[in-house]
Amino acid sequence: MLPHLFRVHQVHRETVDTFTLQLDPVDERGAVSFVPGQFNMLYLPGAGEVPISVSGDPAQAKHLTHTIRSVGAVTKVMDKLKRGDLLAVRGPFGTHWPVEEAEGNDIVIIAGGLGLAPLRPAFYQVLSDREKYNKVVLLYGARTPQDLLYRHELERWRGLLDVQVEVTVDSPVGGWHGDVGVITTLIPRGHFDPARTVALVCGPEIMMRYTVMELEKREVSQNKIFVSIERNMKCATGFCGHCQLGPIFICKDGPIFRFDLVKDWLGKRDI
Amino acid sequence: MVNLLLENGDLVVIEQSDFQQLLDVLAERTYQVVGPTIRDSAIIYDEMTSYTKLPIGWTDVQGKGTYRLKRREDDALFGYTVGPHSWKKYLHPPVSYLWRTNTTADGFQVTTAIEEPPKLAFIGVRACELQAIAAQDQVFLQGRFVDADYKARRENIFVVAVNCVQAGGTCFCASLKTGPKATSGFDLALTEVLTGTNHYFLVEIGSSAGADVMQAVTHQPASPAQIEAAEALVEATTQQMGRTLEPLDLKELLYNSYEHPQWDELGERCLGCGSCTMVCPTCFCTTTHDTIDVTGETTAHSKKWDSCFTMTFSYIHGGNVRTPLRSRYRQWLMHKFATWLDQFGRSGCVGCGRCITWCPAYIDITEEIRAIQESTNKQEEKIGGKL
Structure with missing residues (x-):
């Protein structure tokens, strides 16, 4: 699965180490639609790929929005992105928050x-x-x-x-x-x-x-x-094995889980 | 040559003297033939055009942390079991490239790096290895996502299985019912019979492609006596297993043993080297790398086998999830014998014994599992005694 190119439309600094990118797809292959709770794999050549959840409004179809904390080798390079720069994106991946299921509550x-x-x-x-x-x-x-x-x-x-x-x-x-x-x-x-x-x-x-x-x-x-739930992820498609939590693959079974279904695993040390 | 058309499930015999024909026919059909051969005092898998590259007249002696080649008293072509390589090196290569990027006037572009896979014929695939391929098929082909590279490689192979007529010192396929006889997933399955002056292969046709290839190789219909002789050899192998492992209720037992003292003990002995995960034919984990050329103009994004025994495997910002070695060993063993069953409906272990042979710390998973099983049985006896 190849990543698609997006261009940085806007960089907004949220805190000293956290920033929000608004991204525009370079062509029609880049999807901005997603369901709340899903994530994308963001990629910069030479730096690598990281899983970052989508943080924008699902109702607007123009930009893709990601809020990123600059804490690792890849995100520190992303922190240097400016308007007009390119970034590659695979996704969206994963389960979603039960927003519609919660209607009436x-x-x-x-x-x-x-x-x-x-x-x-x-x-x-x-x-x-x-x-x-x-x-x-x-x-x-x-x-x-x-x-x-x-x-x-x-x-x-x-x-x-x-x-x-x-x-x-x-x-x-x-x-x-x-x-x-x-x-x-x-x-x-x-x-x-x-x-x-x-x-x-x-x-x-x-x-x-x-x-x-x-x-x-x-x-x-x-x-x-x-x-x-967050774990190390390299592929987002259940192939790399990194995100396992007991029998769960966080990337494809999650990242959103009903608590009672994962609590036994979350309660174990070093798992 | 018999001219009757061969069909799936047919049993025929080819003489040892005609064995080269099989390789030649596969080559004619543009397959690159790969099979067991000797390199650096071990039997590994590599390309071959002549059957003489097989480890003819050699066998292997395997035990905890030991592997030695030894001369046989006969000239068997397949008189050994599995070495450090497995077929995943061809289907799920140690390093493969996913995409490349190159700098453009206004940024960069991404192009695929997935190449047309070679058309391979595997010679000498053991029953446990067929099971391992089936296990990786589930990971890469049968879930929500399909690994296109694996799929292309997988669809391009011809499988010549070999039923084991002798078990290795660390083998336990009989316990897991994953061998020693190949039951599915092959184009042809051979049983080598060598008695006195007789040296032939009983061949089971496993697919129409297999029938087509066999049609071009000199063969005879198998006689009942030849079939019986081959079956007796495979049956005897079942009785020779160097190791045993009781899989009954193992998943539940392990799920209830997350804090078992055996993990602490293992954490002391395990070196965290990851050898077991490299030789394991079902281990599928990978990490990714970006390689930039010296000009900074192009980048290659690759995936590479990874091991859950490395510290950084579980890294997320702030630290590693599985820091103590005990937890990394536990992750590996639990995955093989417990969580894999919930993920894929089968065991992640095929009983090939490679992890026992190639562990430099002499750790034997069958012993470790038995220790957990026996301690739990003892506890149950104690509780039973009190009631």
Whole structure:
């Protein structure tokens, strides 16, 4: 499967080490359509390929949007991309958040750090179909105020009258007067009815584990909680073997899973 | 030559003196013939145009961490078992190129690097190896995605299987029912019979392509006595296995043994070298590399065999998932005997014994599994005793 060429339309710096690329397909072979939760393999010649979830609005068909943290050999090269540069893309791959399946319910989106990127498309979709849901809640936590993604959008969403948006940081450096504490401190304050709630959770694995525990305290059942799991990936098609978690191939069986179906594997050490 | 048209399932006999014809007919049909031959004191797979390149009159002596060639007392063509190579080197090559890029005025372009595969005839594929090819077929062809390179290579082969008439010191195919007789997945299956002055091959036709090739090779219909002699040899092989492994309830047992002390013990002995994964005929993992030319103008994106024993195999930002060696050994063994069954509905092990022979730390998976099985049985006895 060959990657297709995309041209950088815009680079937006989110935080000191995180940036968002808006990409335009060079020709009709490059697909921008995707379902929230899916990812692409992004490639630069000489640097390599990395799996990155799509973070844009699934309803707009013009650009492909990816939010990338510059942490490894490949993403550090991607950090140098400018408008007009080329990037190659394979995808989209993987399972999706059950956004449509959750219609008629309360929907609670809980993100930690960069975990907001793969959840943003789901939130966009919920907002555009707002009348199909009951309560809509977005809970977001980051390490510091400087690590918050999409800050202007968060502020705009927080101004909506039919959505609850809560944001917290672990350490309030740099004049933060909002909530301080880990993400789980927001869950008791979420205005949702646990009996009819679908929760979408993404963040570091430890954050997801504690988040699920807190949701369970509110009696959200495990089969209504969905998580996105990350592992090393080289192919995205189940051939390279890197992303295995027990019998699961994260690339093709996931990355989005119903929590109760993966909890036994997530609970094991060094697996 | 008998002129009756051969069909799938037919049994015929070719004399040893006519064996070269088989290679010649395959060559006429534009197959490049590859088969076992001796290099660096081991039997490996390589190209051959003459049957004399086969390890005629040689056998192998295999044990934990040992492999030696030894002269036979006869001139058998296939009187040995499997060496360090497996057929995956042709179907799933150690390095293959996926795409290339070259710099253009406004960036770069991507072109495919997948090449037309060679048309190969495999000579001497053992039953366990046919099972290994079937296992890799499931990985690369039968899931949601199809590996186009593997598919092209796979569709281009002619398989001459050889039933084992002697078992190796580390073989345990009989336990897993993956051998010693080839039951499917071949064009022709040979059983070599060598008694006194008789030296012939009983040939089972496994496909129409096989029938077509055999039609062009001097052959006779097989007599009941010849069939019986060949069957007796294969049956005797079943009784000679150097190792055994009990697969019954193994998946469940292993799934319940993630924290078994045997993993700690293995973590102490295993060197993490990955030899077992390189010689394993079912191991399919790969990593990717980008190679840039010195001018920086062109790049080749390749995939290369990888091993779950390397530290970086599980790397994600922030660290490796499987840092202790015990967890990497556990991943490998669990994959073969437990998770593979859930992924593909069959075992990831075919009982070829290569990982035992080629482990420099003398680790024998059949012993390790037995240790887990026996400790669990003991525990169950204890619990049973209390009740």
